[in-house]
Amino acid sequence: MDRLFVTRPDTLVGSAVATTLAGRMDLVGDVESSLVASSQRAGFDLEAVCEAVQQAAPRLVVHSGPFAVAGWDVGGLGAPAGVDRRSMTHEAELAVGLAEACRAAGAKLVVVVTDGMFAGPHMFHNENARPNAAGPFARGAATVEAKLARGGALVLRSHVYGWSPAAYGCNYAERMFHELTGERPCPVDAVRHATPILATDLADRIHDAYRLNLAGLYNLTGAERTSPYRFAAELAASLGVPGRFVQLTAKPDRGQRVNVEETSLNTLAFRRATNRPLPMLREGLARFTAQAFNGYRERIGSGAPQMLQVAA
Numbered sequence: 001m002d003r004l005f006v007t008r009p010d011t012l013v014g015s016a017v018a019t020t021l022a023g024r025m026d027l028v029g030d031v032e033s034s035l036v037a038s039s040q041r042a043g044f045d046l047e048a049v050c051e052a053v054q055q056a057a058p059r060l061v062v063h064s065g066p067f068a069v070a071g072w073d074v075g076g077l078g079a080p081a082g083v084d085r086r087s088m089t090h091e092a093e094l095a096v097g098l099a100e101a102c103r104a105a106g107a108k109l110v111v112v113v114t115d116g117m118f119a120g121p122h123m124f125h126n127e128n129a130r131p132n133a134a135g136p137f138a139r140g141a142a143t144v145e146a147k148l149a150r151g152g153a154l155v156l157r158s159h160v161y162g163w164s165p166a167a168y169g170c171n172y173a174e175r176m177f178h179e180l181t182g183e184r185p186c187p188v189d190a191v192r193h194a195t196p197i198l199a200t201d202l203a204d205r206i207h208d209a210y211r212l213n214l215a216g217l218y219n220l221t222g223a224e225r226t227s228p229y230r231f232a233a234e235l236a237a238s239l240g241v242p243g244r245f246v247q248l249t250a251k252p253d254r255g256q257r258v259n260v261e262e263t264s265l266n267t268l269a270f271r272r273a274t275n276r277p278l279p280m281l282r283e284g285l286a287r288f289t290a291q292a293f294n295g296y297r298e299r300i301g302s303g304a305p306q307m308l309q310v311a312a
Helices: 012-021 034-040 046-056 085-105 136-147 172-181 199-211 228-239 268-274 281-291 296-300
Strands: 003-006 026-028 060-063 108-114 154-158 186-189 216-219 246-249
Touching: 003 012, 003 046, 012 060, 012 199, 012 296, 046 085, 060 085, 085 108, 085 136, 108 136, 108 199, 154 199, 172 186, 172 228, 186 228, 199 268, 199 281, 216 268, 228 246, 228 281, 281 296
Parallel strands: 003 026, 003 060, 060 108, 108 154, 154 216, 186 246
Antiparallel strands: none
16 A cells, blocks of 8 residues: 555544545554654754655645644634744745655655635635635645645645544534533524535545545535534534534624635646546535544544634
8 A cells, every 4th residue: 555644633624634544554653753743843944744655655745834823713812832933933944844845755745734824705715716714724724735735746725623632622613512412502693604525524534635646735524614603503413413403503603803704715626637527515424423432533643622722
């Protein structure tokens, strides 16, 4: 089997890729690898990045750094353990160094970036759309994307939700799950809109892209544009929880200053390239619900809820 190196298996995307593709590829690397350590330090060592890739000799490297966080998880609550300002500051330099190491090793690099670099007003931004959201997070994500625009890497814009390792924090879907299953109010807004995709569905499509040797920039999300309100309502239905716990708010909850209201992405290019449809919202939520009880959360070390927020 081809060898897979996941740079950050301690993240939402990284853990999903490692778990989903472990049976299709030979997985190397772990949370304690020098690559992970270097990506988390303020003054990381690019030589350690190159050495980690060279030693692993992979065919595919998947990287999901601090700018892989979904737009709905971008707010003003500060940054948890998995996403801090130090890693944000050096992420572009790390991505460039990682790309160079992959070229030297003959490996394919896939980097996941956020839809949170957009703020509307248009729907379904395509690959040529100019990032327009304000704040260091959006600017940092756009910088990483621009740095990797050429050179053979595959950059995937996305809006990913799912079950996260405990150390990474809790994304909006996990928060909704805990509130709904605990029969507590689940405050959500109908202002923001995005095209969410389950992390394990994203991992499956990454494997498609690898087999087809796709390169450049592609949008890869779910098939449907939705709001947090509809997302929570559909999740409640999937869980069999009364819909009365889903409470519509006039604005995004928790007092966040939100600058990402319309981040939906046009996925036509990716669908044409892979000749596969992307999952509908209910399909993804059905799998997300099943993963809560079928042992998936235990395999990735999912823990108690802790809101994942990055400074806007």
